Amino acid sequence: MADLRVLLVDDHEVVRMGLRLVLDEIPGVRLVGEAEGADEAILCCQQLQPDLVIMDIKMPGRSGIQACREVTERWPHIRVILLSSFIDDDLLAEAIDAGASGYVTKNVRTGELVRALEAVRQGGASFDPAITQRVLEMVRRRSRQGNPFAELTKREIVVLHLLSLGKSNIEIAHELVLSEKTVRNHVSTVLSKLDVHNRVEAATFALRKRVVDYLPQDEA
Numbered sequence: 001m002a003d004l005r006v007l008l009v010d011d012h013e014v015v016r017m018g019l020r021l022v023l024d025e026i027p028g029v030r031l032v033g034e035a036e037g038a039d040e041a042i043l044c045c046q047q048l049q050p051d052l053v054i055m056d057i058k059m060p061g062r063s064g065i066q067a068c069r070e071v072t073e074r075w076p077h078i079r080v081i082l083l084s085s086f087i088d089d090d091l092l093a094e095a096i097d098a099g100a101s102g103y104v105t106k107n108v109r110t111g112e113l114v115r116a117l118e119a120v121r122q123g124g125a126s127f128d129p130a131i132t133q134r135v136l137e138m139v140r141r142r143s144r145q146g147n148p149f150a151e152l153t154k155r156e157i158v159v160l161h162l163l164s165l166g167k168s169n170i171e172i173a174h175e176l177v178l179s180e181k182t183v184r185n186h187v188s189t190v191l192s193k194l195d196v197h198n199r200v201e202a203a204t205f206a207l208r209k210r211v212v213d214y215l216p217q218d219e220a
Helices: 013-024 038-048 064-074 089-097 110-121 129-146 154-164 169-176 180-194 199-208
Strands: 004-009 029-035 052-056 079-084 102-105
Touching: 004 013, 004 038, 004 110, 013 029, 029 038, 038 052, 038 064, 052 064, 052 110, 064 079, 064 089, 079 110, 089 102, 102 110, 154 169, 154 180, 154 199, 169 180, 180 199
Parallel strands: 004 029, 004 052, 052 079, 079 102
Antiparallel strands: none
16 A cells, blocks of 8 residues: 655644654655645645645644645645644634544644544544544534424424424324323423423424424325
8 A cells, every 4th residue: 555645734843843753653654745834735735746734723824724625625635634732613613614634633642643644544534532522513513503403303303393283292192193101201302402491482493493394204
């Protein structure tokens, strides 16, 4: 297998030196160049065509995120892992939108960096373990913004729809051929997932967000 050709981009020589020492110890990884800023990084990508760019987010002039977006748009085959001194949800969201294949903190351990490089080599993405949960939470938030009922199961959506029509638990149980206790549990779960306090708030939310449009096909 060919070496993974890496370009390092950071405006601090000490950071590049530390990463260089780590990369030198990883079999199958070859450092092909270094850059101190976004513009120099773009030029190096054009001339060197690395497989991977490890780039700091915060740099003078254009940010690493801006450079990442340009790199991934101009050369889709070049992957980018962004470096940050800390975990920031907004920067993480921007990094993902810019096409980054990874986001790691500068205190990443050697083993974790090796795993990140291997994941990218195989065409995947890799995020610092401390960031992974935030990525999942972000995906869930975005999903909910696009679909207000994304966290509900199909059955819970049907129960919410019937609730929004003013039906009692007994009526819902009869219509769905369920026990009243089961319906009561469904309603309680729906209230919790929607973060509302009672049936009236749930019904209001369901009507405002048009729950009828999200009914399973066999229930619509």
